[in-house]
Amino acid sequence: MDAILAGLSQLGQWHVLIALFAGAISGVIIGAIPGLGPAVAIAVLLPATYAMDPLTALTLLLGIYSGAWYGGAIPAILINTPGTPVNVLTTYDGYPMTLAGQARRALSLAYSSSFVGGIVSVVVLIAMAQPLADIASNFGSAEFAMAALMAMVLVVVAHRGRVLAAAMTLAFGLFLASVGLETAFNTQRFTFGQVWLQGGVPLIPVVLGLFAMSQAFVLLLEDDQAGEPPRLTGRFFQGLAEAFRYPKTLFSSSGFGVFMGILPGVGEFLAQFFSYTLAQKTSKTPDLFGKGAPEGLIASEAANNAVPAAALVPLLALGIPGEALTAMMLSVFMVHNVIPGPELFATRPEFISGLYLSLLAMNVVILIFLLFATRLIVALSRVNTKFIGVVILALTLVGTYTASYNIVHPLMALVFGLIGFILKRHNIPVVPIVLGLVLGPIFEARLRQALGTAAGDMAIFVERPYSAGLLAIMAIAMIGIALANRQRRRRERTAAAGDP
Amino acid sequence: MSAFDEETAQEGVPGRAVVALFFLVLGAGGLALIPDQTGASPGDEGWFTQPWLMPLLTLGLLGAASLLYVVALWRNGEFAREKMSGAALAGEAWIWLKSAEFFAWYVAYILLLGLIGYSFSTFLFVACLGLRVGLRQPKWLLAALGITLAMTLLFRLGLEIWVPPADLYGLLPKSVGVFLQRYF
Numbered sequence: 001m002d003a004i005l006a007g008l009s010q011l012g013q014w015h016v017l018i019a020l021f022a023g024a025i026s027g028v029i030i031g032a033i034p035g036l037g038p039a040v041a042i043a044v045l046l047p048a049t050y051a052m053d054p055l056t057a058l059t060l061l062l063g064i065y066s067g068a069w070y071g072g073a074i075p076a077i078l079i080n081t082p083g084t085p086v087n088v089l090t091t092y093d094g095y096p097m098t099l100a101g102q103a104r105r106a107l108s109l110a111y112s113s114s115f116v117g118g119i120v121s122v123v124v125l126i127a128m129a130q131p132l133a134d135i136a137s138n139f140g141s142a143e144f145a146m147a148a149l150m151a152m153v154l155v156v157v158a159h160r161g162r163v164l165a166a167a168m169t170l171a172f173g174l175f176l177a178s179v180g181l182e183t184a185f186n187t188q189r190f191t192f193g194q195v196w197l198q199g200g201v202p203l204i205p206v207v208l209g210l211f212a213m214s215q216a217f218v219l220l221l222e223d224d225q226a227g228e229p230p231r232l233t234g235r236f237f238q239g240l241a242e243a244f245r246y247p248k249t250l251f252s253s254s255g256f257g258v259f260m261g262i263l264p265g266v267g268e269f270l271a272q273f274f275s276y277t278l279a280q281k282t283s284k285t286p287d288l289f290g291k292g293a294p295e296g297l298i299a300s301e302a303a304n305n306a307v308p309a310a311a312l313v314p315l316l317a318l319g320i321p322g323e324a325l326t327a328m329m330l331s332v333f334m335v336h337n338v339i340p341g342p343e344l345f346a347t348r349p350e351f352i353s354g355l356y357l358s359l360l361a362m363n364v365v366i367l368i369f370l371l372f373a374t375r376l377i378v379a380l381s382r383v384n385t386k387f388i389g390v391v392i393l394a395l396t397l398v399g400t401y402t403a404s405y406n407i408v409h410p411l412m413a414l415v416f417g418l419i420g421f422i423l424k425r426h427n428i429p430v431v432p433i434v435l436g437l438v439l440g441p442i443f444e445a446r447l448r449q450a451l452g453t454a455a456g457d458m459a460i461f462v463e464r465p466y467s468a469g470l471l472a473i474m475a476i477a478m479i480g481i482a483l484a485n486r487q488r489r490r491r492e493r494t495a496a497a498g499d500p
Numbered sequence: 501m502s503a504f505d506e507e508t509a510q511e512g513v514p515g516r517a518v519v520a521l522f523f524l525v526l527g528a529g530g531l532a533l534i535p536d537q538t539g540a541s542p543g544d545e546g547w548f549t550q551p552w553l554m555p556l557l558t559l560g561l562l563g564a565a566s567l568l569y570v571v572a573l574w575r576n577g578e579f580a581r582e583k584m585s586g587a588a589l590a591g592e593a594w595i596w597l598k599s600a601e602f603f604a605w606y607v608a609y610i611l612l613l614g615l616i617g618y619s620f621s622t623f624l625f626v627a628c629l630g631l632r633v634g635l636r637q638p639k640w641l642l643a644a645l646g647i648t649l650a651m652t653l654l655f656r657l658g659l660e661i662w663v664p665p666a667d668l669y670g671l672l673p674k675s676v677g678v679f680l681q682r683y684f
Contacts, residue, residue, distance in 0.1 A: 171562035187551035
């Protein structure tokens with residue numbers, strides 16, 4: 001009870017409330033604009049949040065993160081274009097419903113499914129983060145090194161069909177993390193005698209370049225995708241309650257989203273594909289999937305909205321981010337010298353409960369905003385994409401230049417912008433670069449400490465039960481994903497052989 | 501199709517092999533530079549404390565992953581003559597170069613910041629780059645003005661982001677210059 005009251009007093013601060021509303025509302029709008037996405041917005045806002053207190057900053061960023069997945073459903077349903085990449089499956093059943101004159105029903109189905117996914121995910125975060133942090137209080141350096149390694153391995157293997165490319169870019173990110181002055185022996189690593197490289201490769205220019213600038217380049221070079229706002233047809237409140245007519249799909253998809261969100265690197269894509277496949281297999285009307293099945297829409301939206309809060313479980317409990325957006329959030333913790341992990345739960349319970357309450361409130365704010373402002377969001381989402389590209393570039397100036405007031409950071413961001421642009425053109429994942437950059441120093445420091453206590457004996461990683469457990473989870477996940485891929489290839493071969 | 505071949509099976513634009521080769525050269529070149537660009541710990545604290553360890557591991561992984569990626573691309577015909585022809589690569593290089601144009605725009609924006617201040621340089625950047633990419637109707641000039649005002653309100657007034665003094669403001673009467681320097 002004390003923790004809830006302390007959390008309420010944290011949430012009641014005016015700057016946290018402003019961050020909550022601003023983050024949630026702007027997140028929905030950002031998600032509804034195809035080609036923008038939360039990674040761009042979070043990268044742009046990240047430097048500005050360093051001046052805020054951690055709860056305000058995280059509330060703002062989480063509002064954008066959560067809101068974007070809700071908003072991304074709008075263009076997916078209305079114009080067959082996902083607002084964010086994770087809304088791809090929403091187009092399968094959402095757009096056919098729009099064509100059938102049921103746009104409002106599809107939108108409200110998506111909203112209520114997203115809401116349930118979001119709330120389930122926060123409840124799991126509240127239930128799981130503390131016990132996991134309690135377990136993590138027994139962790140030593142060996143376990144933290146293995147947890148970081150597990151995050152890296154899972155990020156790579158989760159890129160189905162692009163594992164080699166993901167390993168390549170992860171290694172690139174890890175290498176970037178090793179550049180600069182190595183503090184243990186004051187050794188310069190790959191600085192080529194340049195003073196500006198001694199501090200290492202900073203995170204902000206890298207994320208601004210890879211996510212914001214590269215996307216701006218894409219938008220500036222593409223033809224404008226925006227057209228006239230589509231008409232909203234059908235009954236709006238019909239779909240809100242309809243989602244609850246499919247409780248099995250609604251809650252199993254939310255569960256998938258939570259599970260995949262907790263696993264580092266796996267995230268929304270696998271969650272929605274698994275949920276969608278399961279929903280189709282267990283549906284009484286599987287033939288309707290892809291043609292406007294409400295269950296398909298529910299599976300996709302509940303699963304991807306259950307990920308954001310679940311992704312905070314490993315971040316808060318272990319201090320290990322599982323994907324790019326939580327990696328950026330980790331930097332907010334670091335700037336304020338707040339170290340996520342077991343100690344945070346013991347020393348800052350008011351912060352933790354404030355964060356939980358803001359996540360719950362965020363979902364409510366987003367749902368209410370969507371219920372009353374969908375028409376406005378639809379109009380805003382049709383902004384010329386070239387203009388959005390210009391504005392993204394202008395917005396990045398604050399992050400790149402005003403952080404150091406020299407030309408080095410903006411130039412670095414531009415170089416990473418070009419790298420990101422080229423990698424995106426060739427379907428090579430950029431997220432592992434950021435994870436490598438964030439997880440590299442954690443892994444190196446913990447590896448050294450662990451091996452230091454064991455006089456260099458690698459057996460420490462299998463002799464300690466928790467470390468061995470993490471290794472086992474890593475091995476099981478890798479074998480599981482490999483077997484699933486093998487089964488899928490076999491199915492595809494069989495299907496191809498059966499085709500006349 | 502094997503798991504290995506599936507890695508590069510997606511249809512792509514020409515030049516993917518060039519990107520893979522770039523990472524391979526980066527990995528191999530970095531490994532070769534380790535003796536020059538890192539050092540060894542002075543005492544005998546153990547292999548795991550060596551400053552060269554992390555670059556060795558990461559560049560080794562980069563080299564190995566990019567080598568396998570190059571092999572997978574080669575098996576999938578990405579090194580075939582039609583995909584590696586001068587015309588195909590020139591077309592792709594031209595797109596990379598077009599994105600580099602925005603690089604120059606951005607540098608000009610930063611240089612203007614020190615001359616005419618945040619708000620004026622932001623308006624010029626948004627309006628002129630908008631014109632360059634084809635946003636030629638008057639409404640886009642108004643949109644540029646609106647965005648500039650919003651960004652000024654957010655960053656200069658709201659978050660009080662400091663920017664270096666602009667030369668232009670120094671030429672104005674002191675009170676006006678100080679006001680503009682503080683808020684614009």
